[in-house]
Amino acid sequence: MSISGLAAAAGLTVVSTGAGADRPVTGVRVEGKPGRDDGPTVLVLPWKPVRRGAPLPPLADRLEGVLRTAATAVVVVPADRSVHPPAELTALFAGSPTAVLWGPPQEPEALAARLLSLMGRASATGREADDMVLTLLEGDLDVASLTAALADALGADVTVTAASRGQGTSDGVEVAHARGAGFSGAEPSFDTASPLVDAPDGAEPPAATDVVLDLRHAGRLIGAVRLARAAPLSAPELHHAGLTARLLALSLSAHEGDHRHRAAARPALAAILNDDLAARENEIRRSRRLGTFPVRSAVFLAVVPFGTSLGSTGLQRLSREVEAAVLRIDPRAVVIEHEGYVVLVVGADLDLDRVQRTVYRGVSLPLCVGASRPVDDVRRFAGAFRQAQRAVVIAKALGWANRVATYDSLGVTRLLHQLPEYERREFTREVLGAVAGTGDVAAEGRRVLRSYRAANGNFSEAARQVFLHHNTYRQRIVRLQEQLGDFVNDPEVRLSVFVALDLHRLDNDRDA
Numbered sequence: 087m088s089i090s091g092l093a094a095a096a097g098l099t100v101v102s103t104g105a106g107a108d109r110p111v112t113g114v115r116v117e118g119k120p121g122r123d124d125g126p127t128v129l130v131l132p133w134k135p136v137r138r139g140a141p142l143p144p145l146a147d148r149l150e151g152v153l154r155t156a157a158t159a160v161v162v163v164p165a166d167r168s169v170h171p172p173a174e175l176t177a178l179f180a181g182s183p184t185a186v187l188w189g190p191p192q193e194p195e196a197l198a199a200r201l202l203s204l205m206g207r208a209s210a211t212g213r214e215a216d217d218m219v220l221t222l223l224e225g226d227l228d229v230a231s232l233t234a235a236l237a238d239a240l241g242a243d244v245t246v247t248a249a250s251r252g253q254g255t256s257d258g259v260e261v262a263h264a265r266g267a268g269f270s271g272a273e274p275s276f277d278t279a280s281p282l283v284d285a286p287d288g289a290e291p292p293a294a295t296d297v298v299l300d301l302r303h304a305g306r307l308i309g310a311v312r313l314a315r316a317a318p319l320s321a322p323e324l325h326h327a328g329l330t331a332r333l334l335a336l337s338l339s340a341h342e343g344d345h346r347h348r349a350a351a352r353p354a355l356a357a358i359l360n361d362d363l364a365a366r367e368n369e370i371r372r373s374r375r376l377g378t379f380p381v382r383s384a385v386f387l388a389v390v391p392f393g394t395s396l397g398s399t400g401l402q403r404l405s406r407e408v409e410a411a412v413l414r415i416d417p418r419a420v421v422i423e424h425e426g427y428v429v430l431v432v433g434a435d436l437d438l439d440r441v442q443r444t445v446y447r448g449v450s451l452p453l454c455v456g457a458s459r460p461v462d463d464v465r466r467f468a469g470a471f472r473q474a475q476r477a478v479v480i481a482k483a484l485g486w487a488n489r490v491a492t493y494d495s496l497g498v499t500r501l502l503h504q505l506p507e508y509e510r511r512e513f514t515r516e517v518l519g520a521v522a523g524t525g526d527v528a529a530e531g532r533r534v535l536r537s538y539r540a541a542n543g544n545f546s547e548a549a550r551q552v553f554l555h556h557n558t559y560r561q562r563i564v565r566l567q568e569q570l571g572d573f574v575n576d577p578e579v580r581l582s583v584f585v586a587l588d589l590h591r592l593d594n595d596r597d598a
Contacts, residue, residue: 230262232337456474507593
């Protein structure tokens, strides 16, 4: 990167008129600190008074010493306050291979880091564009990943849109957006974006800060990629963007195909989950014939908001938010609203905790999520949905917000939940007696019993879990035995007490 190019990118002013402004530089260091000296180097020279409020010291003596340093190609002088460059600087560096750049007041280390970042970006975009495209091919080829890679390579704001209703790209739907790490400038406006214009042979293309590239596949306009940056895009960068646009066109075509596939799969999934057996059987046969659903092992997820209820409009909005989040990690996922739930069909190879975290970041409400066992046949979709539905209902009753309750992990609670509520409450009152009450003493008794079960009868471990001295804990266990029976030594009594604890938790919001 040349000195003049670095000055333009960093917002610095070239003070000297010598030949050094066109020299390339490869390194940056701050005066008085170790750095690279084996090539043309930018030396960041702090110019500050000895003490606060004192006059600035003479600069010429320090700069004459810099002139004798052969490795220094340019000197940047950030002043402690906003001052004009001294008049003697131009004469001092006239004819010298060292140029002087003048910077605004800022921290030398921060300026050095920014200059290094600009050099690194220039080095990356200065390579052959074909090599850059090969680098992109080594990563993911989905639209979002390619958009992010292009934004980082150019340090630009990049937006990919899909053409809607065959009307071109001006009214297209945004598919992906990314902002490069080195992007600087105001929020881009594409109302006046300039199209990419080929320059005559041997001529430099016109400088552009806002560029629109059409994305075409099989001769059809399918979208556009928009680039915005404060600094003009160079010819190699435009060439690189043009080659990347071809990859984006292929990826966008596949993305739109997935979108159409999901649009067809939604009504099919709703019919398969419906209670009408005849309609379900017809849709199962049709989906098999048309290959509506991906051939893979899948998991059903049922999602409902925790602690609140949503109408049909709110459920639709929640479904859109969940779908947008899940498609980032599973482009083949299918999402619908069914029976008051947001239902997801995702790959069984996905980490469900990762799915939960992704959904949590994309949705503003706390959620309960239930997951089915994996299924690999369309005929088992309805049963898998019922499993996910039961899991999320139990999770909501237990107060499990923002975590995935898998059907298999619920164990005997699945059976207990199927009992009528009056049967559950009656059994709880018979076994726990006063410990099933609503007071603080009853709640503390249940807490002690649950710690005893969690520690598998180990008094010392259980006492540690509830922050009690082990003697105090033993005394409370003895008092509970007087009320409930000898659950420590009698396995039948112990089983009844533990089951009653689970039943109480299902029907009691305070414990949940």
